[in-house]
Amino acid sequence: MKGIEFVLLAAGAILGAYIRYKITSFPLILGIIGSNVLIVNIVGSFILGIFSVLLVNWNLDQRYSFLIAIGFCGSLTTMSSFALENIVMIENKQILNMMINTIANVGLSFLALYGGRILIIQLLQ
Numbered sequence: 001m002k003g004i005e006f007v008l009l010a011a012g013a014i015l016g017a018y019i020r021y022k023i024t025s026f027p028l029i030l031g032i033i034g035s036n037v038l039i040v041n042i043v044g045s046f047i048l049g050i051f052s053v054l055l056v057n058w059n060l061d062q063r064y065s066f067l068i069a070i071g072f073c074g075s076l077t078t079m080s081s082f083a084l085e086n087i088v089m090i091e092n093k094q095i096l097n098m099m100i101n102t103i104a105n106v107g108l109s110f111l112a113l114y115g116g117r118i119l120i121i122q123l124l125q
Helices: 003-024 035-057 064-076 079-091 095-124
Strands: none
Touching: 003 035, 003 064, 035 064, 035 079, 035 095, 079 095
């Protein structure tokens, strides 16, 4: 990794972590599942979907992946918090909530990434 790549990665990671911290520090919106973690996972996936198209369409330097995809989106989204929430739900015998949380995080993140790609493709035409 070259110096500029490290700087881009660090800048993206710091910003993503800060935004995740701010979003997840608010009280839960839904109460049943970790809605704040769900929000950051959906938003990060949506941004990654948009970026993945722009990277190719605008022929951007791959180093921008360090800033946006790996640094920012990687730091904004959180698999570890999602996994911890699910384990806590299992320990509390909240199996239905855990299943809803899993389906929501995986399914909505997937749809957000795909939706971001479709949206930017349509806007670029």
